[in-house]
Structure formats: C-alpha cells, structure tokens
Amino acid sequence: MSDSTQNPGWWQRLRGGLERTSASVGDAISDLVVKRKLDAAMLDEIEDTLIRADLGGEVAARIAAAVGDGRYDKAIAPAEVKAIAAAEIEKALAPVAIPLAINAEKKPFVILVVGVNGSGKTTTIGKLAAKFSMEGKKVVLAAGDTFRAAAIDQLKVWGGRTRSEVIAREPGADAAGLVFDAIASAKAHGADIVLADTAGRLQNRAELMDELEKIVRVIRKADASAPHAVLLVLDATVGQNALSQVEAFLKTAGVTGLVMTKLDSTARGGILVAIAEKFKLPVHFIGVGEGIDDLSPFTARDFARAVAGLN
Amino acid sequence: MFDRLSEKLSGILDRLTRRGALTKADVDEALREVRRALIEADVALEVARALVERVRERAVGVEVVKSVTPGQMVVKIVHDELVATLGADAQTIDLNAPAPIAIMMLGLQGSGKTTTTAKLAKRLTDLARRKVLMASLDVRRPAAMEQLAVLGKQISVETLPVVEGQVPAQIASRALQAARLGGYDIMLLDTAGRTTLDEAMMAEAAEVKRSAQPHEVLLVADALTGQDAINLARAFDERVGLTGIVLTRVDGDGRGGAALSMRAVTGKPIKLIGTGEKMDALESFDPARIAGRILGMGDIVALVEKAAANLDAEKAARAAEKMRKGAFDLADLREQLTQMQSLGGMSGLMGMLPGIAKMKSQLASANLDDGMLRRQMAIIDSMTPKERRAPDILKASRKKRIAAGSGTKVEEINKLLKMHRSMADMMKAMGGAKRGPMAGLAQAMGFGGGMPSPEEMAKLAEKMPGGMPALPPNFPGAGGPLPGLGGKLPGFGGPPQLPGLGKKK
Numbered sequence: 001m002s003d004s005t006q007n008p009g010w011w012q013r014l015r016g017g018l019e020r021t022s023a024s025v026g027d028a029i030s031d032l033v034v035k036r037k038l039d040a041a042m043l044d045e046i047e048d049t050l051i052r053a054d055l056g057g058e059v060a061a062r063i064a065a066a067v068g069d070g071r072y073d074k075a076i077a078p079a080e081v082k083a084i085a086a087a088e089i090e091k092a093l094a095p096v097a098i099p100l101a102i103n104a105e106k107k108p109f110v111i112l113v114v115g116v117n118g119s120g121k122t123t124t125i126g127k128l129a130a131k132f133s134m135e136g137k138k139v140v141l142a143a144g145d146t147f148r149a150a151a152i153d154q155l156k157v158w159g160g161r162t163r164s165e166v167i168a169r170e171p172g173a174d175a176a177g178l179v180f181d182a183i184a185s186a187k188a189h190g191a192d193i194v195l196a197d198t199a200g201r202l203q204n205r206a207e208l209m210d211e212l213e214k215i216v217r218v219i220r221k222a223d224a225s226a227p228h229a230v231l232l233v234l235d236a237t238v239g240q241n242a243l244s245q246v247e248a249f250l251k252t253a254g255v256t257g258l259v260m261t262k263l264d265s266t267a268r269g270g271i272l273v274a275i276a277e278k279f280k281l282p283v284h285f286i287g288v289g290e291g292i293d294d295l296s297p298f299t300a301r302d303f304a305r306a307v308a309g310l311n
Numbered sequence: 312m313f314d315r316l317s318e319k320l321s322g323i324l325d326r327l328t329r330r331g332a333l334t335k336a337d338v339d340e341a342l343r344e345v346r347r348a349l350i351e352a353d354v355a356l357e358v359a360r361a362l363v364e365r366v367r368e369r370a371v372g373v374e375v376v377k378s379v380t381p382g383q384m385v386v387k388i389v390h391d392e393l394v395a396t397l398g399a400d401a402q403t404i405d406l407n408a409p410a411p412i413a414i415m416m417l418g419l420q421g422s423g424k425t426t427t428t429a430k431l432a433k434r435l436t437d438l439a440r441r442k443v444l445m446a447s448l449d450v451r452r453p454a455a456m457e458q459l460a461v462l463g464k465q466i467s468v469e470t471l472p473v474v475e476g477q478v479p480a481q482i483a484s485r486a487l488q489a490a491r492l493g494g495y496d497i498m499l500l501d502t503a504g505r506t507t508l509d510e511a512m513m514a515e516a517a518e519v520k521r522s523a524q525p526h527e528v529l530l531v532a533d534a535l536t537g538q539d540a541i542n543l544a545r546a547f548d549e550r551v552g553l554t555g556i557v558l559t560r561v562d563g564d565g566r567g568g569a570a571l572s573m574r575a576v577t578g579k580p581i582k583l584i585g586t587g588e589k590m591d592a593l594e595s596f597d598p599a600r601i602a603g604r605i606l607g608m609g610d611i612v613a614l615v616e617k618a619a620a621n622l623d624a625e626k627a628a629r630a631a632e633k634m635r636k637g638a639f640d641l642a643d644l645r646e647q648l649t650q651m652q653s654l655g656g657m658s659g660l661m662g663m664l665p666g667i668a669k670m671k672s673q674l675a676s677a678n679l680d681d682g683m684l685r686r687q688m689a690i691i692d693s694m695t696p697k698e699r700r701a702p703d704i705l706k707a708s709r710k711k712r713i714a715a716g717s718g719t720k721v722e723e724i725n726k727l728l729k730m731h732r733s734m735a736d737m738m739k740a741m742g743g744a745k746r747g748p749m750a751g752l753a754q755a756m757g758f759g760g761g762m763p764s765p766e767e768m769a770k771l772a773e774k775m776p777g778g779m780p781a782l783p784p785n786f787p788g789a790g791g792p793l794p795g796l797g798g799k800l801p802g803f804g805g806p807p808q809l810p811g812l813g814k815k816k
Contacts, residue, residue, distance in 0.1 A: 052356050054537040057347060117560065118421025118533065147588070148426075149465070150458035157453035171461075204564035235421060239353035239537020241565040265419065266546070267539040290420075290451065 038076050043068045046081065053307060054239050055089075055270035059277065063088045086308035092273045093300035098282035100229060100257060102132075108140065108186040108194045110219060110226035112179075114212060114253050115233035116245055117200030120261035120287060122151060124233050125195045126158030127287070127295035133162045137192040142182035143168035144175040144215065147199040155197055161292065165191070175199065175211070176218035183222040196227070203248030213252050230255045231284065236262045236269035243271070246279050261287035264294070270307060319348035324386045338370050338385065345389065352566030355541040358396070358575040366392050396571050397598035402555070402580040404431070406439060408526045411490035411498045415523060416557075417516060417547055418531035420504030423559035425455065427531045427585055428501040429462035430593040431557075434583075436468055437591075441496035446471035446486035448479035448519060449503035459501055466590050469493075479503070479515055483523040500525065513550045520551055527554045529582065532573060534558045535565040544573035553577060558596070559585035639735045641699040645691040648684055687727050689717035702728055 043064045050060035067076075067084050102109050111128070113121050122145065129139045141159050143166055145151035152168045159166035167182035179196045186194045198215060201208035219226050232255040234242050249255045263269050263286050272283065283298040323344045342363050349359035369388050406412060414431070418424045425447070432443045445463055447470070449455035456473045463470035471486045483500055490498040500523060505512035520528060530544060530553050547553055556573055561584040574581055581596045633639055691699060693716035698705060705713075705728065710721045 048356050051350055052538050054539070057351055116535070116563070118423055120421055148458070149461035150454040153454035153457045154452070202560060202563040205562070235533075237419060237533065237537065237539045237543070238535045239539075239565075239568070240351060241353070241535040241537075241563065244564055262420065265539070266542040267537065271537065 037073055038068060038071050039073070046085075050085070050270070053268035053270035055268075056240060056243075056274035059092070059270075059273050082308045086304045089273055089307055090300050090304035092276050093283070093304055096276045096280060096283050097298050097300040097303075098257070098284065099297055100231075100282075100284040102137075102193065103228060104192070106223075106225060106228050108183065108191050109228050110183060110194045110196065110223060111229045111231060112196045112198065112216070112219065112227040112253065113231050113233060114198050114249050114255070115200060116202055116235075116238075117148075119200065119233045119235040119238075121145070121200065121233045122154050122158070122197055123290070124231075124259055124261060124285075124287060124295065125155065125197050126162065127292060128285075129158060129162040129164045129195055130292045131295065132193050132195075133164060138190065139164040140182055140186040140189075140191045140194045141166045142179045142194060142196040144179050144197045145199040146171055146173045146175050146178065151197070151199070164195075165189070176215045179215055180218050180222045183219065183226065203245050209248065209252045212249075216253055227254075229257060231257055231259050232281075233259045233261055234272075234275075235267075236260055237265060237267035239271060240274075242275060243278065246275055246281065250279065250281070255281060257282040257284045259283075259285045259287065259295075260298075264288045268307065269303075272303070319351070320345065320389070323348065324389065335371055338367065341385070342367055342370070349568065349571075353535075353537045353540070353568030353572075355538055355568070355572035355576070358541070358572045361575070362392055362396055362571075365395075393571070394598050396575050398574055398580045399598065401595060401597040401599075403582055403595050404435070404527060405554070406435075406441070406497070410496045411444070411487065412496065412527075413487065413490075413498050413500060413523045413525040414527040414529065415500045415502065415520060415525040416529055416531055417502055417551060417553070418504060419533075419543060420452075422504065422531045422533045423585060424504060424531045425449070425458050425462065425501050427557055427559055427583075427593070428459065428499050429466055429468070430585065430590055431583070432463070432468040432497075432499055433466040433590050434593050435497055436466070442494065443468050443497045443499060444471060444486065444490050444493065444495040445469070445499045445501065446482060446489075447473075447501045448482050449501060450477075450479060450482075451503045455501075455503070462590070469495075480518045480522045483519045487523055498523075513546070516547075516551045528552060529555050529557050530573075530579075531557045531559060532569060534561045534567055534569055534584075535563050536569040540569035540572040541576045544577045544579075548577045548579065553579045555580050555582040557581070557583045557585065562586045562592070639731075641691050641694065641702055641731060642696075644731050644734070645688060645699070648688050648691075652684055686717070686719055686723065690714075690719055690724055690727055693717040702731065 046067055047060045047064035050063055051057060055063070063085050066088050067081055113125055115121050125141065129141060132139050139162065141155055141164050143152040143155045145155070146169065149171070152171060156166050156168065158164075165185070167178065167185055169178050175198060179194075182194055182196065185191075196215075196219075198212060199208075201212065203209065216227065216230075230249075230253050232246060232249045232253075234245065238245070246255070246258070258272075258275070258281055260269055260272060260283065269286075275281070276283070285295050286298050286303070288294050288296060323341055326341070345366070346359050346363045349362065350356060354362075366385070366388050369392075370385050404414070416424045416428050416431075428445055432445050435441045435443050445459055445468055447456040447459040449459075460470045460473070471482070471489055474482070474485070477485070479502065486498050486500065489495075500519065502516060502519060503512065505516070528551060530547050532540065532543065536543070544553075544556070556577070556579055558570055558581055561567075570581055573579075581598075584594050584596045586592045586594055633643055690713060693713045694705075698709065698713075705724070707721075710724050713719075713724055714721050
C-alpha cells in the first residue's frame with residue numbers, strides 16, 4: 001500500500017475503527033465453522049451474520065452461496081470462510097475505490113457536499129479543507145447550511161483551524177446565492193477549491209430536495225462546468241436506507257462520489273457493498289474519527305479484509 | 312417511516328387472509344417472508360427471529376385452528392406481537408419528581424441530540440407549563456454550545472451561560488445549582504455525541520449521570536439506523552443506564568426497524584419521536600398506532616387528532632350548512648383545499664389512511680400530489696368573486712384569462728369545474744340524510760363501514776382525552792369525492808374496489 005507507507009497512522013486508525021466489525025463478524029464465523037461440516041443451516045447462519053453487518057439481504061445471500069459452492073459436506077476452516085467473504089466483498093468494492101481527482105484546470109474546483117441531517121457534512125468539509133490546505137491549495141469554504149442553528153459558526157471554526165476563507169451570511173439566508181458569491185469570491189482571489197456546505201435534508205422531503213436542485217442550478221450560473229464534484233456523505237450507522245439516500249441525491253444533485261463517515265463506531269458500513277453494486281459510484285474517503293486528519297482514502301482490499309475479519 | 316415495511320407485510324399477509332384453511336406450510340412460508348421483510352426494514356436479526364418464532368408458536372397452535380378466518384387470525388397475531396415488541400402502552404416523559412428534574416440526553420454524533428433537546432424543552436414549556444433550563448455539555452464539537460443557545464432564543468427557553476474550560480461534569484453541577492437558585496422545574500442536559508467504542512466518552516457520560524442524578528436518561532437515536540441499533544442501545548443502556556428512547560428522523564423514508572430493535576433489546580420504552588425540522592415536530596409515541604401503520608391499517612387516530620387541531624370548527628359548521636342548502640360554490644371549495652393543505656397536504660393525509668401503502672404507486676401515477684392542490688387554488692384565486700359564486704358564467708374567454716392568470720391550462724380549469732359540480736351534486740343529494748360525520752368519512756374513504764370496526768373505534772375513543780372529537784362535517788372528502796380525486800380512483804368516492812380499502816379488516 002503506497003498510502004500506508006506515506007502515512008503509517010491511518011491504517012491503524014482504519015483497523016481500530018473496523019476492529020469491532022472484524023471482531024464480531026470474524027468471531028461469529030469462526031464460532032460457526034470450526035470443526036464442523038458445511039451444511040444448509042450453517043450457510044443460513046453465515047448469511048445471517050453478514051446481514052448483521054448491514055451488507056443487505058441480496059449480497060449476504062450471494063456470499064453465503066459462494067462459501068457453499070463446491071464445499072458442501074466438507075469440513076471448512078474459519079480462515080477459508082473469511083477469505084471467501086473478503087474476496088467477494090473486495091470484488092464488489094474494487095471498481096469503486098477511486099480517489100477524488102482535483103482537476104487543476106478548473107479554477108476554482110467546486111465541490112458541493114450533500115447528505116441527510118447529522119451524516120457529518122460539516123466535519124467532512126473541515127477535514128477536506130485541512131487536507132487541501134496541507135497540499136498547498138487555497139480553499140474557500142461556503143457556509144451553505146443556513147438552516148441549522150450554529151452550523152455557520154461550526155464551519156467558521158473549521159475555517160480558522162485550516163486557515164481557509166469562509167463565505168457566510170446570516171442564518172436563514174438563501175443558500176444558493178451564498179454559494180454563488182463564494183464561487184465569485186474564489187475566482188476574484190484566485191482560490192483553487194471551493195468547498196460548499198449544504199443543510200442536511202432527508203431525501204424524501206420534496207421541498208428540501210427542490211432547494212438543493214436550485215443550489216446546483218445557481219452554481220451552474222456562476223460556472224457552467226460546476227459543480228465539479230458532488231460528494232454525498234453517508235453515515236456508516238445508517239442501514240438499508242442508505243440505498244434510498246444515494247438514489248435520491250444522485251437524481252437531484254448529480255452525486256459524483258461518496259464519503260462514508262463514522263466508521264470508528266460499532267457500525268459496520270456493509271451497506272457500501274450493496275451501494276457499490278447498484279450505483280457504481282466512486283467511494284473517495286472514509287471518516288474514522290473526530291480528529292482533523294481522520295479522513296482516509298478508501299481502499300477496497302483493506303475495507304473488505306477488515307469487514308471479513310482478516311488481518 | 313414504516314411505509315415500505317407496511318407495503319411488504321400487507322402484501323404477504325393479504326395472501327394469507329384470502330385463504331380458508333391454513334396448513335403449517337402456508338404459515339411457514341408467510342413467516343419466512345415476514346422475517347425477510349423485517350430484516351430489509353433494518354430490524355436487528357435476533358429481534359426479527361424472536362418475533363417470528365413467537366408468531367409461529369401462536370399461529371400453529373389452537374388460536375388459529377379454532378378461529379373462523381385463520382388468515383386474519385395470523386394477521387392479528389403479527390399485529391399483537393409487533394405491539395408487544397414495541398411496548399404495549401404509550402409511555403411519556405416522567406415528571407413525577409421533586410424540582411428541579413434533570414433530564415439527560417445521550418446519543419451518537421449526528422443523531423439529533425441538540426435539536427431534540429430544544430424540541431423537548433419547547434414541549435415541556437408549552438404543554439406541561441414547566442420552567443425549563445437547557446445546558447450544553449458538548450465541549451467537543453465546534454459551536455455545539457452556540458447551537459443550543461441559538462435554539463433556546465428561538466423557543467424562548469433559558470440556556471446555561473457558557474463558561475470556558477469546564478468539563479462536562481462541572482457544567483452539570485453548575486446547571487443543577489443554577490436550576491435550584493433560579494426556581495426551574497426541569498433541567499435538560501445535552502451531552503456530546505459519542506461513539507459506543509469511545510470508552511473515555513462513555514465514562515464521561517456515566518460521570519455526568521452521577522453528578523446530575525437525572526430522573527430521565529434518554530437515548531436519542533436515528534430512526535434510519537441499521538443493524539447497529541442494537542449495539543448502540545445495548546452499549547448506552549449497560550454503560551450509562553437509560554430510562555427511555557427518543558427516535559429522530561421518523562419523517563424520513565426509513566422502514567423503522569431500529570424502533571423495534573432498540574425497544575426489544577433494552578426493554579426501555581420509546582417515549583418520543585421527532586417528525587420534522589420545525590421546533591414543534593416532536594410527538595409522543597403510541598406503539599399500537601405504529602404497529603397498525605406497519606400493517607397498513609392506517610393511523611386513523613392521528614388523522615382525527617390532526618383534523619381536530621387544525622380545522623376551524625366554526626368555519627366547518629358554516630360550510631356544512633351551505634352544503635345542505637346546495638350552495639357550495641368555488642370559494643367554499645377553495646376553503647376546503649386550504650384545510651386539506653393544513654392537514655399536511657395530499658401526502659400527509661394519504662399516509663395516515665388505512666391500506667394506503669398498497670396504492671402509493673397508483674397515486675403517484677395519477678399525479679396526485681400537493682402541486683395539484685396548489686394549482687387548483689391558483690385557478691380559483693385567479694377568478695373574480697362573481698365567477699367563484701356562479702361558475703356557470705365561465706365561458707371560453709374567461710377560462711383563457713384564468714388559465715393565463717394562474718399559469719395553468721384550460722383543461723385543468725375544466726377538470727376543476729367538473730370536480731366542483733360533482734361534489735356539489737353529491738352534497739345536495741346527501742343533504743337530508745342524517746348521519747354521523749364519521750360514517751360519511753368512512754364511506755367516502757371506502758371503508759364500507761367495516762373499517763375500522765366499531766370495537767376498534769370504541770377503543771380509540773377511550774384512549775383519547777375527552778372522547779372522540781367529532782370530525783367536522785366538511786372534513787375534506789367527507790360525503791363526497793375528495794377534491795382532486797375526481798372519482799378517478801376506485802375506492803375514493805366510488806364503490807370501494809381497491810384491495811385494502813374496501814375490504815373489511
């Protein structure tokens with residue numbers, strides 16, 4: 001892993017974050033199969049175990065089937081089950097493990113961040129701003145969450161920490177106009193990247209999704225090729241509803257990539273596998289903590305191995 | 312929430328109810344599907360499994376064999392078990408303690424603690440008439456304390472002034488002190504979001520609990536949570552000790568499995584649910600009603616409550632009088648459309664009606680949305696008062712003018728006029744009939760009088776303080792086709808044909 005040699009800390013953090021996942025899935029699988037012959041009941045239980053990791057019914061059934069394939073009535077070692085599960089998960093995730101590419105020709109490169117309430121949009125923007133600033137890029141933050149009380153203050157704190165300019169208006173102001181101004185200001189000051197925050201919205205609330213559509217429309221007025229990236233922030237603790245979130249935000253805001261947050265919790269984030277299969281959207285980053293540098297590039301192999309309980 | 316689970320379950324159970332005798336294989340197959348539907352709804356695996364086993368035991372036993380309609384008996388058992396899992400009785404925040412009562416809010420990051428704290432403060436101030444103090448113990452997230460202070464200003468509830476550099480336990484004792492001195496009845500403690508793995512944070516929460524001695528410790532959890540719901544509920548309950556759960560984002564399109572899971576593993580009641588972004592969008596949780604909604608039986612109680620709270624009784628009486636005289640003009644129709652909107656619009660209204668989950672897709676294809684309500688109101692608004700009183704004078708040129716004024720098409724105006732005519736006719740015809748308002752509603756909605764059953768209605772009436780509020784006679788749809796439905800949809804205004812709507816339970 002080139003990433004782990006560059007930054008030895010993040011692998012530890014990912015492992016730490018996914019430890020509970022691996023431990024529980026891994027232990028359960030070990031308990032199941034050690035010194036036992038493979039039978040239908042066992043496959044059912046393996047499927048159940050994967051369901052518990054939020055992999056979704058379909059994917060869980062397929063992995064269980066792969067485990068059973070050609071091994072029926074034979075004794076099987078726990079490590080083998082884990083390896084098969086990991087390989088299947090990796091197969092689904094490998095095509096979507098794509099880093100976020102910043103096109104330097106687009107100046108400013110406009111990144112719109114969307115998601116449901118509490119998924120971690122503002123925190124993710126803070127971490128992204130820190131990452132880009134460290135790379136020597138000039139970042140402008142647009143405080144587009146004008147709804148939630150103190151969301152603007154929260155972003156300003158992040159702006160201070162990362163020494164980025166924050167464009168903000170009073171609470172309740174029109175978010176679309178504010179993002180427009182931020183892009184104009186970024187152009188005037190020669191900034192490289194605009195990170196635009198938005199208010200959290202549930203994807204089934206039509207009026208709020210209309211508002212998001214308007215933000216995208218107004219961004220296009222400021223720069224016809226923008227937004228250059230639309231990141232959907234997904235909370236790892238969310239279950240099957242994540243599928244509905246991806247679908248709705250894809251349709252309304254033209255999501256180009258995903259960030260999964262809160263993988264440092266007990267949640268397994270297995271829903272990412274189902275999302276990868278259904279939508280084939282790139283997964284750029286995972287959030288594994290509250291610290292400013294707790295945002296890691298997403299790698300399919302590590303994620304899959306960690307989920308399956310392999311070291 | 313619960314819509315899609317409800318859709319799934321009612322489909323599965325429908326197939327059962329159509330049959331006469333049930334074999335064990337029939338029940339087994341249906342229960343396998345029930346289990347799968349529960350898991351797809353994010354119900355934790357162990358909870359889904361236990362629920363299905365309990366249903367199976369009762370279903371293959373004496374209860375079903377002896378009943379006249381075995382299929383319906385199974386539906387009833389599933390319903391009962393869902394209610395039992397969710398908790399049989401509605402429980403609310405317990406305020407039976409000497410003041411100041413401390414209430415502590417816990418939860419993962421982003422679950423909605425701060426917003427819920429403010430909503431609860433507003434609810435306790437407005438409904439329970441208590442003097443409330445809020446304090447933020449979140450020293451970690453940037454601007455978390457400001458967020459609570461801003462919300463406090465919005466709802467006119469005091470917040471504890473921020474003192475830099477204090478640790479949460481210190482802030483908690485300071486809050487307690489301030490609450491005693493200030494004569495507050497209730498003190499709400501909003502804690503920092505944490506992950507269940509963060510031992511330091513869990514210890515901090517336990518420490519705060521020791522110093523504040525809260526009467527209620529509420530876990531604020533996202534209704535969209537997946538299989539992790541049982542882990543987090545268990546972890547918080549074991550480490551800190553909970554007295555109840557508040558479920559947020561219930562207005563999302565999640566399938567609500569988390570509610571079942573968390574109640575089942577902790578045994579702690581779900582006391583409140585957050586249903587929207589506004590500060591008053593916090594409701595009490597009634598397990599029986601939710602289970603009914605899951606099974607597609609609708610939430611008639613909520614509908615009636617909402618109608619009673621939102622409809623202007625005086626206006627209603629006036630409109631009813633007009634209807635009887637057959638003088639129902641377009642201005643009256645406009646009034647009805649407005650009232651419909653105040654009940655949450657088409658989608659809000661539909662969500663509460665029994666059996667509606669099954670026809671969601673049909674509704675969508677019929678283009679029955681809130682936009683249509685707005686367009687129809689725009690059409691009426693673009694008419695002169697004279698035109699509203701006497702729609703017959705509307706000829707081509709007037710219609711063209713109205714279409715231009717309201718941004719609609721002449722066809723839409725014709726449709727509206729046709730709808731108004733059929734409504735007015737029907738109301739005239741019904742004018743003499745002496746019937747209870749609910750009967751009118753029930754018939755219009757296509758219940759055919761069989762749903763909800765009289766016993767159920769009696770039960771509902773008992774539950775409501777002051778008995779069942781009479782539904783205003785001009786309740787939209789009562790005694791006629793629902794505005795906008797134009798009789799196109801079977802089951803509405805027409806003979807009940809849609810499965811689930813006309814069928815008796």
